Amino acid sequence: MGTRTLIIISSPELAHEALIQMGPVFANRPAELVTRTIFSSNMFTVNSAVHGPVWRSLRRNMVQGMLSTTRVKDFRGVRCNAMDRLVDLIRTEEETADGAVWVLKNVRFAVFCILLSMCFGVEMDEKAIQLIDRTMKAVVVTLLPRLDDFLPILGPLFTKQRKRAIEVREHQLRTLTPFIEKRRSALHNLGSNKIGSDFAYLDTLFDLKIEGRNSCPTNPELVTLCSEFLNGGTDTTATAVEWGIARLIQNPEIQSKLYTEIKSTIGNRNVDEKDVDGMPYLNAFTKELLRKHPPTYFALTHAVTQPAKLAGYDIPTGVNVEFFTPAIAHDPKIWSKPEEFNPDRFLSGNEDADITGAREMKMMPFGAGRRICPGLGMGMLHINLIMARMVQEFEWGTLPSKGKIDFSEKLEFTVVMMNPLQALAKPRAKK
Incomplete structure (x- = not known):
């Protein structure tokens, strides 16, 4: 594609051979697109760093310092408050619009609030939340590939776009740096009591020692790492929930099964995250949701650390190795009736799948191998929890004016519904 060589893998067997059996070899990243280097601080993120000391330091810190099971549980209260707030938002909207609710907008806001609290650990009002949200959306839009990324000779034709990218980056720095400094000041005032219930991802980054570097991350690098944390978990989760609500509307019997499982498991109290592991049908639903609607068409691009062979073909260093996730998740050789949405397939014992590969x-909705998404556990928890709470609180249906659900899709930052879902949310009676 232009001056870049793309190798596309759509075979489950070859994907497993590359990412698992030859994991260390296929664990690299290729050179970034020109625009993305502006926002990644020259590949200083967990996702973009080359396979080496910087990547090891950043990933180890994110996993151990923020995304371990224990650390994620520390933010149970944050998620509980966000779920209550989400329910209130939907109730308010449906009351004022004859039951009509925009699903993605509300869910995305709730997830973003959770991640903001986990990332910065400082109180933010509605105005600050919306400011950061707008900034993050502008970054995502700016990062979409352009023609000159693949044909650099066309660069002079895209000077306006590159200037705009620099402006967005400068705005991102101006927006997030004050919150970073506010947290730095708060930690200084807390002193030895800074680790405990009052904790944030940012705390792990201020004094982070990077292999091969003598200095801690700079403020622009901190902005980059915080932005990665926010963007990586917001749209992927919110998009999955929107597809999930659409599938519940399309399949009322599935919605009924989920509601019955919730009621029989916890009775009349609100769903809590500690409940979701004990709901096999909910977990089967989420797996089927991610099989049918993976967040993106392709896993994050890989590259090899040294020249390699796969299926008899030469894989040189520096080329893009792409994994086409829908072809794997819809392969009729490994799935029966793959075009159907059927959570029961994961309960039969015949078609269950290890989501890590x-x-x-x-x-492989979260990738696989050494570069698998470090937020897999948190992402699954968020999807399960939000879906359970949404089914517990509301009965979902189509608006009379809308007719059948349109499952057409388009690629933005994630694969979203072509027409955003506006659904009928009917509050369930509390018994």
Whole structure:
């Protein structure tokens, strides 16, 4: 594609061979698109760093310092408050619009609030939240590939776009740096009591030692790492929930099964995150949701650390190795009736899949191997919790004016519904 070589893998067997059996070899990243280097501080993020000391330091810190099971549980109260706020938002909207609710907008706001609290650990009012949200959206839009990324000779034709990218980056720095400094000051005032219930991802970054570097991350690098944390978990989760609500509307019997499981498991109290592991049908639903609607068409681009061979073909260093996730998740050789949305397939014992791809590659919504998404556990928790709470609180249906659900899709930052879902949310009676 232009001056870049793309190798596209759509075979489950070859994906497993590359990412699991030859994991260390296929664990690199290729050179970034020109625009993205502006926002990644020259590949100083967990996702973009080359396979080496910087990547090891950043990933180890994110996993151990923020995304471990224990640390994620520390933010249970944040998620509980966000779920209550989400329910209130939907109730208010449906009351004022004859039951009509925009699903993605409300869910995205709730998830973003959770991640903001986890990232910065400082109180933010509605105005600040919206400011950061707008800034993050502008970054995502600016990062979309352009023609000159693949044909650099056309660069002079895109000077306006490159100037705009620099302006967006400067605005991103101006927006986030004050919150970074506010947190730095708060930690200084807290002193030895800074680790405890009052904790944030940013705390792990201020004094982070990077292999091969003598200095801690700079403010622009801190902005980059915080932005990665926010963008990586917001749209992926919110988009999945929107597809999930659409599938519930399309399949009322699935919605009924979920509601019955919730009621029989916890009775009349609100769903809590500690409940979701004990709901097999909910977990099967989420797996099927991610099989049918992975966040993106392609896993994050890989590259090899040294020249390699795969299926008899030469894989040189520096080329883009792409994994086409829908072809794997819809492969009729490993799935029965893959075009159908059927959570029961994961309960039969015949079609269950390890979502990490470690045993065999049947689906890879979070990638696989050494560069698998470090937020897999948190992402699954958020989707399960939000879906459970939404089904517990509301019965979902189509608006009379809308007719059948349109499952057409388009690619933005994630694969979203072509027409954003406006659904009928009917509050369930509390018994």
